[in-house]
Structure formats: structure tokens, C-alpha cells
Amino acid sequence: MDSIINLQKKIVPELTNLLVQRYQILRQVSHEYPIGRRALAARLGLSERVLRAQVDFLKNGGLLAFSSAGMSVTEEGADILKELADYVRKLQDLNSLEQFLCERLDIGRVVIIPGDSDQEEVVKREIGRAAARILGNLLNDGKEHIVAVSGGTTMAALAANVSGNEPKTVVVPARGGLGDNVELQANTIATVLAQRLGASYRQLYVPDSVSEEILNSILAEDIGVKSVVDIIKQADILVHGVGQASVMARHRRLPPEFIKKLLDDGAVGEAFGQYCALDGRQIYMTNNAGLMLQDLPKIGTVIGVAGGRSKAAAILSVIRASRQDILITDEAAAHDIVRMLEND
Known part of the structure; x- marks a missing residue:
């Protein structure tokens, strides 16, 4: 895994930043569900436009669920969040x-x-x-x-x-x-x-x-x-x-x-x-x-x-x-x- 991570950092460093950003979104929602887009954007210091694109991607992937009360992490999203934690640690060395x-x-x-x-x-x-x-x-x-x-x-x-x-x-x-x-x-x-x-x-x-x-x-x-x-x-x-x-x-x-x-x-x-x-x-x-x-x-x-x-x-x-x-x-x-x- 370490060699793959090193290659990823060198060839597609922007992918690392994107992965960490999506991890942070899932982590924040898991702690504060249900939470709306505006509140989530403020917590993460992101513009609502940038956040909208990312949460839509996570929703389409079955990792976030939307309701009138706000967003929450799905069961699959919670499982991936646990797996991502160690991967993000390795990405950030x-x-x-x-x-x-x-x-x-x-x-x-x-x-x-x-x-x-x-x-x-x-x-x-x-x-x-x-x-x-x-x-x-x-x-x-x-x-x-x-x-x-x-x-x-x-x-x-x-x-x-x-x-x-x-x-x-x-x-x-x-x-x-x-x-x-x-x-x-x-x-x-x-x-x-x-x-x-x-x-x-x-x-x-x-x-x-x-x-x-x-x-x-x-x-x-x-x-x-x-x-x-x-x-x-x-x-x-x-x-x-x-x-x-x-x-x-x-x-x-x-x-x-x-x-x-x-x-x-x-x-x-x-x-x-x-x-x-x-x-x-x-x-x-x-x-x-x-x-x-x-x-x-x-x-x-x-x-x-x-x-x-x-x-x-x-x-x-x-x-x-x-x-x-x-x-x-x-x-x-x-x-x-x-x-x-x-x-x-």
C-alpha cells in the first residue's frame, strides 16, 4: 500500500487532496447529523458551491443520505469512513x-x-x-x-x-x-x-x-x-x-x-x-x-x-x-x- 500511496502523491497529488476533503466531509457529517449544506460548508471552511459538488458525489455513491432535516452518513458510508481513516493517515504520513x-x-x-x-x-x-x-x-x-x-x-x-x-x-x-x-x-x-x-x-x-x-x-x-x-x-x-x-x-x-x-x-x-x-x-x-x-x-x-x-x-x-x-x-x-x- 505504501508504494501505491507514494506513486499517487507523485503522479496525481490533486487526488490526495480530493480524497482527504471527501473524508473530512464524511467525518463531519458522522458527528453532526443531520446537518444542512450551509452549516456543513461553514464547519469545513468550504464554499457552498464546492461543497455541493462533493456531497452530490457522495450521495450518488450511496455514502450520504439526504432528508428534510439534513444530511447523514449511510451504513455503507460509515464502513468506508472507518477504512478511510487509516488510509488518510498513510497519505499524510x-x-x-x-x-x-x-x-x-x-x-x-x-x-x-x-x-x-x-x-x-x-x-x-x-x-x-x-x-x-x-x-x-x-x-x-x-x-x-x-x-x-x-x-x-x-x-x-x-x-x-x-x-x-x-x-x-x-x-x-x-x-x-x-x-x-x-x-x-x-x-x-x-x-x-x-x-x-x-x-x-x-x-x-x-x-x-x-x-x-x-x-x-x-x-x-x-x-x-x-x-x-x-x-x-x-x-x-x-x-x-x-x-x-x-x-x-x-x-x-x-x-x-x-x-x-x-x-x-x-x-x-x-x-x-x-x-x-x-x-x-x-x-x-x-x-x-x-x-x-x-x-x-x-x-x-x-x-x-x-x-x-x-x-x-x-x-x-x-x-x-x-x-x-x-x-x-x-x-x-x-x-x-x-x-x-x-x-x-
């Missing part, structure tokens, strides 16, 4: 890119999803699906597990795509609450994940970024909180997102002058309330009742999940600051990370 990052970053496994989640929401969902499959495989060994999860939109996508029956598993938040969006907090995501896995869960009712004095007082006086923290520290699987330092600092309502100093000092990435420079140096750490970067070496499997070109520097900073076993990201972030590594 993502396997080689994964191997390169594994070697340069000393990570056991890298999974790259085609696209840029900054531009296409569907890519973030695909990252969530990939993370869900990997987590499901890790849990499918009949053993007891403690799974810790962080918050954020990518973690929410993971939870939405998980299914299973894991009564021996306990799901816990990696840390306390953050900001006003309850749906994206680690406590909420841990609950949803546990319910979809048929697992049990614990919640950590400690506000994020409290003072050290208050945090120590809570841990000393609240037996329930301390017992949850003890369970979190025993997690054998951790699935976590990565944030941009500037974005996460604003979410935590840090003073503007402090945020400026943080960024001036070189902070680009954040995980578990710890802000890292591109070279992996820790710039600042918030008080935290849950996991911290220095806890990661004690955890059996650490899975980092984040994508988008805007997060490339943040992802690289966190990888350099801590141990990661599996990285799940997207094509845009991966290419930017490679560029930064080569510039080093």
Missing part, C-alpha cells in the same frame, strides 16, 4: 510523524489525529474517541484500577465517547474545581466517565488555588477530603489535558500583573496547576489537593490528551516537565512540535 515524536520525546506511544482542533471541533471529538479507545483497552484486563482525570473540553470529549462495564474501576478527579463552567470541571468529567464505564467514583470538594494555609487546614480537619486525596495519589492510570499558560492563568483569575510576570518568565503550558516553560522548567505552581507533576512517575500509565496548533508549545513544555507514556494529539500540533524540536 502520520505514522512516520508518530514514530519521530516517540523517539525525540521519549514517549512510548504517540497517536495523531488528522486535522487541527483549533479549526475543526470534530477533530477534538476524534481525539476524545481515540483516548476513549486507549483507556478502554487499558481497563479491559479484569483488574482493579483507579483512573484519575483532569478537566477541560478534550477530557469532556473523552468521557462522551467511553462505554464499558468496569465495576472494579474507581474514577477520581485529578484535582479540585476550576472556574465557573461546571460541565468541564474534573469532578463532573470523573462522574460522567464513571457512569459510562459502569464504575464507581469519588469527588474532591476542594476549590482550586486556595491558600496553602486553608488547604492544609482542610486536609487536616476533613477526613472525607483526605480519604479522596489518598485515593487520587494511588491512581494507576491518569488521563489529563494540557492548557496554555495565559488561558489557564486567566481562568484561575490570577491578577493581570502576575499573569504578565508569569508569561515574561517564559511560561507557555499548564497541567495540574503547574506552569511550565518550553524547556520544561517549572515557573509557578498553584496550591493543589490532587495530583502534581512530581506525582506522575508513581502512576502506571500517564496519557496526555491535547490538540490544536495553538497548544503545540504548551504540549511540548508539559512533556519536557513530566513523564508521559502516551500522547494523543492532532496533526497541526504535531507538526508545530516537530518544528520546535528541529529549531532546538
